Amino acid sequence: xxxxxxxxxxxxxxxxxxxxxxxxxxxxxxxxxxxxxxxxxxxxxxxxxxxxxxxxxxxxxxxxxxxxxxxxxxxxxxxxxxxxxxxxxxxxxxxxxxxxxxxxxxxxxxxxxxxxxxxxxxxxxxxxxxxxxxxxxxxxxxxxxxxxxxxxxxxxxxxxxxxxxxxxxxxxxxxxxxxxxxxxxxxxxxxxxxxxxxxxxxxxxxxxxxxxxxxxxxxxxxxxxxxxxxxxxxxxxxxxxxxxxxxxxxxxxxxxxxxxxxxxxxxxxxxxxxxxxxxxxxxxxxxxxxxxxxxxxxxxxxxxxxxxxxxxxxxxxxxxxxxxxxxxxxxxxxxxxxxxxxxxxxxxxxxxxxxxxxxxxxxxxxxxxxxxxxxxxxxxxxxxxxxxxxxxxxxxxxxxxxxxxxxxxxxxxxxxxxxxxxxxxxxxxxxxxxxxxxxxxxxxxxxxxxxxxxxxxxxxxxxxxxxxxxxxxxxxxxxxxxxxxxxxxxxxxxxxxxxxxxxxxxxxxxxxxxxxxxxxxxxxxxxxxxxxxxx
Amino acid sequence: xxxxxxxxxxxxxxxxxxxxxxxxxxxxxxxxxxxxxxxxxxxxxxxxxxxxxxxxxxxxxxxxxxxxxxxxxxxxxxxxxxxxxxxxxxxxxxxxxxxxxxxxxxxxxxxxxxxxxxxxxxxxxxxxxxxxxxxxxxxxxxxxxxxxxxxxxxxxxxxxxxxxxxxxxxxxxxxxxxxxxxxxxxxxxxxxxxxxxxxxxxxxxxxxxxxxxxxxxxxxxxxxxxxxxxxxxxxxxxxxxxxxxxxxxxxxxxxxxxxxxxxxxxxxxxxxxxxxxxxxxxxxxx
Numbered sequence: 001x002x003x004x005x006x007x008x009x010x011x012x013x014x015x016x017x018x019x020x021x022x023x024x025x026x027x028x029x030x031x032x033x034x035x036x037x038x039x040x041x042x043x044x045x046x047x048x049x050x051x052x053x054x055x056x057x058x059x060x061x062x063x064x065x066x067x068x069x070x071x072x073x074x075x076x077x078x079x080x081x082x083x084x085x086x087x088x089x090x091x092x093x094x095x096x097x098x099x100x101x102x103x104x105x106x107x108x109x110x111x112x113x114x115x116x117x118x119x120x121x122x123x124x125x126x127x128x129x130x131x132x133x134x135x136x137x138x139x140x141x142x143x144x145x146x147x148x149x150x151x152x153x154x155x156x157x158x159x160x161x162x163x164x165x166x167x168x169x170x171x172x173x174x175x176x177x178x179x180x181x182x183x184x185x186x187x188x189x190x191x192x193x194x195x196x197x198x199x200x201x202x203x204x205x206x207x208x209x210x211x212x213x214x215x216x217x218x219x220x221x222x223x224x225x226x227x228x229x230x231x232x233x234x235x236x237x238x239x240x241x242x243x244x245x246x247x248x249x250x251x252x253x254x255x256x257x258x259x260x261x262x263x264x265x266x267x268x269x270x271x272x273x274x275x276x277x278x279x280x281x282x283x284x285x286x287x288x289x290x291x292x293x294x295x296x297x298x299x300x301x302x303x304x305x306x307x308x309x310x311x312x313x314x315x316x317x318x319x320x321x322x323x324x325x326x327x328x329x330x331x332x333x334x335x336x337x338x339x340x341x342x343x344x345x346x347x348x349x350x351x352x353x354x355x356x357x358x359x360x361x362x363x364x365x366x367x368x369x370x371x372x373x374x375x376x377x378x379x380x381x382x383x384x385x386x387x388x389x390x391x392x393x394x395x396x397x398x399x400x401x402x403x404x405x406x407x408x409x410x411x412x413x414x415x416x417x418x419x420x421x422x423x424x425x426x427x428x429x430x431x432x433x434x435x436x437x438x439x440x441x442x443x444x445x446x447x448x449x450x451x452x453x454x455x456x457x458x459x460x461x462x463x464x465x466x467x468x469x470x471x472x473x474x475x476x477x478x479x480x481x482x483x484x485x486x487x488x489x490x491x492x493x494x495x496x497x498x499x500x501x502x503x504x505x506x507x508x509x510x511x512x513x514x515x516x517x518x519x520x521x522x523x524x525x526x527x528x529x530x531x532x533x534x535x
Numbered sequence: 536x537x538x539x540x541x542x543x544x545x546x547x548x549x550x551x552x553x554x555x556x557x558x559x560x561x562x563x564x565x566x567x568x569x570x571x572x573x574x575x576x577x578x579x580x581x582x583x584x585x586x587x588x589x590x591x592x593x594x595x596x597x598x599x600x601x602x603x604x605x606x607x608x609x610x611x612x613x614x615x616x617x618x619x620x621x622x623x624x625x626x627x628x629x630x631x632x633x634x635x636x637x638x639x640x641x642x643x644x645x646x647x648x649x650x651x652x653x654x655x656x657x658x659x660x661x662x663x664x665x666x667x668x669x670x671x672x673x674x675x676x677x678x679x680x681x682x683x684x685x686x687x688x689x690x691x692x693x694x695x696x697x698x699x700x701x702x703x704x705x706x707x708x709x710x711x712x713x714x715x716x717x718x719x720x721x722x723x724x725x726x727x728x729x730x731x732x733x734x735x736x737x738x739x740x741x742x743x744x745x746x747x748x749x750x751x752x753x754x755x756x757x758x759x760x761x762x763x764x765x766x767x768x769x770x771x772x773x774x775x776x777x778x779x780x781x782x783x784x785x786x787x788x789x790x791x792x793x794x795x796x797x798x799x800x801x802x803x804x805x806x807x808x809x810x811x812x813x814x815x816x817x818x819x820x821x
Contacts, residue, residue, distance in 0.1 A: 003538065005536075005538050005539070005540035005541070005542075008537050008538040008810065009537070009808055009809075009810060012537060012808070012809040012810040013808065013809055016809050167774060167775060167776055170774060171538065171539065171772075171774035171775075187777035188777055194774060194775075194776070194777075195773065195777055195780060196537070196773045196774040196775075199537075199773045200536075200537035200538065200772070200773045200774055200810060201537075222777065222780050222781070222784070223773060223780070223812060224771075224780050224781075224783035224784035224787055225771075225787075225812040225813070225814040226812065226814075249809060249810065290778075304778070314689075316686075316688040316689065316692060317686065317688070318686035318687060318688055318689075318731060319686070319731075327776055327778050327779055328684055328751045328779075329684055329685060329731065329751070331685075510776075512776050512777060512778050513777075
C-alpha cells in the first residue's frame with residue numbers, strides 16, 4: 001500500500017523544520033589516493049587519444065564510486081587501481097608525472113587495505129544507533145550500491161524495506177524519522193537522489209555521510225515554482241515568490257568532522273572530484289540518456305524524448321501496447337518491447353542466433369578453464385583495457401540469455417576473437433564469406449542487442465506499427481505471461497506480416513544522468529559498462 | 536505539491552462549485568451559436584441527436600432566415616437520393632437546448648431534473664452563495680480538467696479513491712466532477728482534456744479555466760491551441776526526476792517573457808499548508 005496525501009501533509013504539518021546532520025570524513029591516506037587518481041584522470045583526459053580517454057573514464061568512474069558508495073578498502077581496491085599495469089610501462093606510455101601519481105595511488109591503496117573504510121564505519125554506527133533508538137529509518141542509495149551497505153551488516157541483515165533506490169520508491173514511502181545517505185546531494189549521476197529529498201521531505205532528519213570536499217549540488221532541491229520573478233535556477237526574489245515560500249520546509253544543518261587527521265579543522269580540504277569530473281564530461285561526443293534497467297545486469301539507454309515501445313500491464317491502461325516517453329508516460333513496472341524479427345519484408349535476413357556465439361564462447365570457456373590468468377594477460381596486451389577484465393571475461397562466457405554476452409565495443413570484440421584465434425576455415429566459400437569471421441559474429445551480437453531493427457527510423461516505425469497490431473491481438477497471452485515472469489518471449493504467429501519473436505523485459509528502474517556515445521544508445525548493455533557514462 | 540494527490544480534482548471541483556453560482560455559467564446560451572458555426576462549415580460530417588426523437592441527424596446548413604437545418608439519417612439501406620428524402624427539421628435559439636452534438640453531453644437536461652449529489656455542491660464551501668437552480672440542470676464547458684498523462688482511466692481511478700461525506704451520504708470525487716464519460720447520464724459541468732492523446736472530450740470553442748493534473752498535463756495544456764485564451768492551473772508534485780522539474784522550470788522561464796509574478800493574487804488566497812508552493816503568473820500589461 002502506498003502513502004496517502006493525507007499522511008504526507010499531516011507529517012509536514014508536524015515537521016516544518018527538518019535537519020541535516022552532515023558527517024564529513026577526513027582520511028589522510030584516502031586523500032592521497034583521491035589526489036593521485038584525480039591527477040591521472042585530468043592528465044589522461046588532456047592527452048586526448050582514445051586509449052587514454054578510456055583509461056581516464058575508467059578511473060573517473062572508480063573514484064566516483066568510492067566517493068558515493070561505502071565500498072570496502074580491500075583487495076579489489078588495490079586491484080582496481082593497479083589495473084594500469086606495470087609502473088615502468090605506465091611511465092613509458094604517459095610520462096613521469098602520471099607514473100609518480102600512479103605509484104602514490106598504488107601505495108595509498110596498499111595502506112588502505114589494512115584499515116576499515118571510515119565511511120563504512122560511520123554507516124554501521126549510524127544504523128546501529130538508529131536501531132537502538134527504535135526509530136523508523138531508511139537508506140537512499142543506488143540499486144547497485146545496496147550490496148555494499150548489506151555487506152556492512154552481514155551478521156544481522158537489514159530488512160529489504162529500508163532501502164530506497166529511485167524517485168518512485170521515495171514517492172511511495174510513508175513518512176519516516178531518519179534518512180541515511182552516503183555522498184553529496186546530487187540530482188544526477190553518481191550518488192544522485194531525488195530533489196524531493198529537500199523540497200518534499202518524508203523524514204525529519206537526514207544523516208549524510210560524505211568524504212571531505214564533496215559538496216552538495218548548488219541547486220539540489222530544485223523547485224520550479226520558486227523561479228517566478230527571476231531566471232530559471234536563480235533564488236526566488238519577488239514578493240510573490242517570497243510569499244509562496246513562506247510556509248516551505250526549513251532545514252537546519254550541522255556539520256560534524258570525523259577522521260584520522262590530528263587536527264581535522266586545520267587539515268587541507270580535499271577537492272571536489274565529482275564537480276571536477278562533471279566539468280570534464282565530453283559533452284560534444286556524447287548524448288544525454290536515460291537508463292532503463294531490465295534485469296540484474298543489463299539495461300538500455302535512450303536519448304531524451306525517445307518513443308519507447310512498451311507494454312503496460314496495468315489492467316486499466318488506456319493503451320497497453322504503444323509508445324511511451326521516458327520521464328513522462330514510461331514508468332517502472334511496464335515492459336520494454338524488444339522485437340527479434342526475421343524482418344522478411346525489410347531486407348536483411350537475421351543471422352542464425354547463436355551459430356557464431358556458440359563457437360567463440362566455447363573457445364573462450366576452454367581458455368578460461370585452461371589458463372585464465374594467461375588469457376587476461378593476453379587480452380590486456382592486445383589492447384583491451386577494461387576495468388575488472390577478469391569479471392568481464394566471466395560475463396562473456398555466460399550462455400546467451402537476455403542478449404549474447406560479449407564485449408560492448410566492436411574493437412574489443414575483434415581483439416577477443418583474434419586472441420582466441422578464430423577465423424574462417426582454411427578453404428572459405430568466397431561467395432558467402434567476404435568479411436572476417438569476427439564481423440559475422442559481431443553482427444550476431446549486434447542483432448541480439450536490437451541494432452538490426454534500428455537501420456532506419458522509417459523502417460522502425462513501420463515495424464512498430466505492424467508489431468503493435470499483432471501484439472494487441474496477443475494481449476491476453478501477454479498479460480498472462482507478464483503476471484508470471486519479468487522476462488518472457490512470444491513467437492509471432494504464422495501468417496502475419498512479420499516473422500520472429502518479441503521479448504518483453506520488465507523495467508526495474510528508470511534513471512537519468514548519463515552521457516553516452518551515440519552508438520551505445522538503444523542497445524542492451526551490461527550495467528558495469530553503463531556505469532562509465534554516469535555523469 | 537509534496538506528493539501525488541487528487542489536488543487537481545479538488546481544484547476543479549472548487550471551480551465547478553463557483554460557476555454553479557454564476558448567472559451565465561452554462562452552455563445554453565452559447566449552444567445555438569456553436570451549432571450555427573458548425574452548420575456554416577457545410578462539412579456534412581456533423582451529427583446531432585434530439586432529447587426525444589430517435590435516430591441521428593446530419594447538420595444540413597443554415598437558411599437566410601437564420602434557421603439551422605438538420606436531416607434525419609435514413610436507416611438500413613434506404614435510398615438516400617430519393618427525391619422527397621428524409622425529413623428536415625429546423626433548429627433555432629428557442630429549441631436548441633433539445634439538441635446535442637453526437638458523443639457529447641446534453642446541453643441541458645429536462646427542466647427540473649437535478650444534478651446528482653446536489654447537496655454536496657451546496658454544502659461544499661461554508662458561506663458560499665447557493666448554486667443557481669438553472670445551472671444544476673445545464674452543462675457547462677468553461678472549466679476543463681486536463682487529466683494525467685498516464686491516461687484517462689488513471690485519472691478517474693485516482694479521483695474515485697477520494698470519498699466525500701455529506702450528512703449520511705457519500706460520493707466520490709470522480710462522480711462530483713461530472714466528466715461526461717464518467718457520468719454519461721447527467722449534465723456535465725466540466726470538459727475533460729486527455730493529456731495522453733491531447734483530445735478534448737467536447738470542444739465548445741471556449742474554455743475559461745484549465746486545471747492540469749501533473750507536470751506533463753500542465754506542459755501540454757499550456758501549449759494546446761484550444762487553451763490559448765484560458766487560465767491554466769497546474770497541480771504538480773515534486774517527487775519526480777530532475778529532468779521533469781527542469782522542463783517545468785524552463786517553461787515558466789519562457790513564459791516570464793510575457794508574464795509577471797502576480798503578488799496581489801497570492802495575497803488574496805489563504806496560505807497553503809506546508810509542502811505546497813503556490814506561484815501565480817499574470818500576462819504582462821506592457
